[in-house]
Every structure is written in structure tokens, then in C-alpha cells.
Amino acid sequence: MSKQIVSIVRPVLCEEELTVPRQASVFCGIDVSADTLSVAVLTSNQAIEQREFLNTGSEHKALIAWLGKKKALVRVSMEATGIYSMDLALALDAADGIELAVLNPKRAHDFAKSMMRRSKSDRADAAVLAEFSLRMKFMAWQRPGLSALTVRSVTRHIEALGLEHTRGLNRLHAAQGSLGTPRCVVEDLKRVLVALERRIVTQRRTARKLIDSDEQTREQFRLLLGMPGIGEISALQILGELVLLAPDLTARQWVARSGLDPVHEDSGSSVHKPAHISRAGSRHLRRALFMPALAAVRCDPHLKAFYESLLARHKSKLQALIAVARKLLHAIYGVFKSGQPYKGKLLFPNIRLEVESIAG
Numbered sequence: 001m002s003k004q005i006v007s008i009v010r011p012v013l014c015e016e017e018l019t020v021p022r023q024a025s026v027f028c029g030i031d032v033s034a035d036t037l038s039v040a041v042l043t044s045n046q047a048i049e050q051r052e053f054l055n056t057g058s059e060h061k062a063l064i065a066w067l068g069k070k071k072a073l074v075r076v077s078m079e080a081t082g083i084y085s086m087d088l089a090l091a092l093d094a095a096d097g098i099e100l101a102v103l104n105p106k107r108a109h110d111f112a113k114s115m116m117r118r119s120k121s122d123r124a125d126a127a128v129l130a131e132f133s134l135r136m137k138f139m140a141w142q143r144p145g146l147s148a149l150t151v152r153s154v155t156r157h158i159e160a161l162g163l164e165h166t167r168g169l170n171r172l173h174a175a176q177g178s179l180g181t182p183r184c185v186v187e188d189l190k191r192v193l194v195a196l197e198r199r200i201v202t203q204r205r206t207a208r209k210l211i212d213s214d215e216q217t218r219e220q221f222r223l224l225l226g227m228p229g230i231g232e233i234s235a236l237q238i239l240g241e242l243v244l245l246a247p248d249l250t251a252r253q254w255v256a257r258s259g260l261d262p263v264h265e266d267s268g269s270s271v272h273k274p275a276h277i278s279r280a281g282s283r284h285l286r287r288a289l290f291m292p293a294l295a296a297v298r299c300d301p302h303l304k305a306f307y308e309s310l311l312a313r314h315k316s317k318l319q320a321l322i323a324v325a326r327k328l329l330h331a332i333y334g335v336f337k338s339g340q341p342y343k344g345k346l347l348f349p350n351i352r353l354e355v356e357s358i359a360g
């Protein structure tokens with residue numbers, strides 16, 4: 001009888017144990033560069049071990065196997081470094097026995113300053129990230145979908161081609177303004193620009209096909225086109241940055257991820273520095289929002305009234321435009337969450353009468 005009781009009770013106990021989350025006892029920091037990974041591992045008894053791996057797919061597997069030898073749940077912190085860290089993050093996130101946090105580089109930098117770390121090297125940075133894993137609250141990285149990664153990759157390539165096209169236009173303008181530039185150089189610069197324009201058009205078509213292949217991104221793209229100041233080019237760039245944001249973020253967190261959140265420095269009677277944006281976020285998203293903000297203050301009465309009210313409060317034109325870009329991001333968050341088109345009255349309920357008087 002006792003054997004039967006044990007055989008019945010033990011599976012129940014095991015099932016309950018599975019519901020209890022494991023606690024990390026090994027803490028790891030990884031400093032990522034284009035070619036190498038500097039890894040520091042800190043155990044609960046404060047012993048630290050450091051190794052270096054190449055930043056390649058096979059070496060990612062070797063790193064995961066090495067961490068697996070610790071026979072414990074490993075908490076890993078690393079900085080977001082774009083294309084250099086993405087493949088490693090995907091590999092670590094898929095591995096068993098590893099929980100991953102991908103940090104804003106500014107957050108890691110501020111933590112290092114708080115720890116009074118003065119040395120700056122790959123090994124020192126990895127050790128700081130290991131300390132971060134041990135001491136700070138853990139926020140798990142949310143793995144983006146493959147389609148979202150593809151869309152962002154294409155739109156950032158379009159952005160890079162656009163910047164290259166702008167530099168080419170500047171070179172052509174300088175060449176045409178100089179009597180010492182031979183005709184062959186001018187013609188070659190023109191051919192380069194034509195080739196770039198064709199590549200940009202091709203990549204935009206590719207991006208549209210990717211967006212149209214997914215129902216959610218297709219609907220979000222349609223909503224973006226209904227926003228003031230946002231045309232197809234800007235919509236592609238904005239959506240390419242937003243598709244990777246976690247769905248449970250708030251509007252304020254969106255603003256923080258863009259680096260458009262305001263920073264105030266006031267202390268006592270002596271420190272009163274002008275407010276500025278943090279820039280602790282995606283410069284690609286900030287760049288994508290700036291031109292729509294510039295256009296929106298001309299074509300949308302609500303945003304125009306908001307812009308003019310800021311100028312009346314002695315804000316500079318640049319400060320006012322940045323505030324408009326931040327409001328646009330709030331509006332985009334709202335239309336994405338509600339699925340309803342943009343309505344300026346909902347974004348600016350307090351200046352409704354002023355807007356109506358302007359529009360009338």
C-alpha cells in the first residue's frame with residue numbers, strides 16, 4: 001500500500017516543483033564587438049571568471065556550451081549593439097538554462113559610473129555587465145519575430161542608401177561649382193546617384209511586399225499613412241523601427257525608446273540647465289519622426305496650434321519641433337492600440353477651441 005501511495009504522490013510533487021521559477025545563481029556579462037565577445041561570469045560567492053569568444057555562429061554555440069557547464073540558471077546581461085549583438089541575443093534566448101537582458105547602452109554606462117569604474121576595456125565592461133546581472137532588477141529580453149527583423153533590416157538599409165544619396169548630391173553640387181572639376185567626374189557622380197535612386201526604389205518595393213504579407217503590419221502601415229505629415233517613405237522608416245518594440249510597452253516607454261523623453265537638470269538655486277532630450281534611444285526613430293513633425297505643423301491645425309503655443313512660451317523652433325515629434329509618437333501609439341484613424345481632438349483636448357478658431 002505504501003508503495004502505491006508513493007507512486008501517486010511523487011508525480012504530484014514533481015509537477016508542483018516545476019511551477020516554481022528557478023533562481024539564477026550565476027551572473028554573466030558579455031561585451032559585444034564586431035569580431036569578439038568578452039565574457040565575464042560572476043557566481044554567488046563573488047568569484048569571477050573571464051573568457052573571450054569570436055562573434056560567430058559556431059562560437060556562440062561554444063559560449064552557450066561553456067555556460068551550460070555551470071549547472072545552474074545563468075542570467076546574462078549585454079548591451080544592444082545593433083547587428084553585432086542581434087544574432088548572439090537570438091542564440092542565447094533560445095538556449096536552455098539562460099535568461100537574457102539586453103540593455104540600453106546608456107543604462108549600462110550609468111551603472112558603471114555608479115560603481116566608480118574608471119577603466120574602459122572589453123574585459124572591464126564585461127565585468128561591469130556581470131555586476132549588473134547580479135545587482136539590478138532583471139527585465140527579460142523579448143525576442144522579436146523573424147518578419148519584424150526582416151522589415152527593420154530592409155528599412156534601415158533604405159535609410160543608409162538615402163544618406164549615401166544625400167552625400168552624393170552634396171559631392172555633385174561641390175563638383176559642379178568648381179571650375180577645376182573635369183566633366184568625366186561630374187558625369188560619374190550623376191551615374192552613381194541614378195544607380196542609388198534605382199536601388200532605393202527597389203528596396204522600398206521589397207519593404208512594401210514584406211509589410212503587405214502580414215495583416216498586422218499592413219494595417220499599421222495604413223494607419224500611419226493617415227497621420228498628418230507622414231507619407232509612404234516616412235511610414236516605412238517609422239514602422240521599421242516600431243515593429244521590434246514589445247507589445248506591452250506604454251506610450252511613455254515608446255518615447256523613452258526613441259530618446260525623445262525630456263531631461264531636466266535643476267538643483268537648488270545654482271543649477272538650472274536648459275531642458276533637453278535624453279537621446280538614450282533609437283536615433284533611427286528620431287530621424288524618421290523629424291520630417292513628419294516638420295510637415296505636420298503646416299498641414300494639421302491641432303499640431304500647428306500646439307507648435308505655435310510652444311513658440312509663444314519662448315521655446316526655440318527646434319525644441320517645439322521635437323515636442324511635436326514626441327506628440328506624433330504618442331498619436332501613433334494611440335492609433336495602433338485602438339485601430340482607429342488619427343483624430344487631433346483626442347490628442348489635444350485642451351486646445352480644442354483654439355484649434356477650431358484657427359480652422360474657422
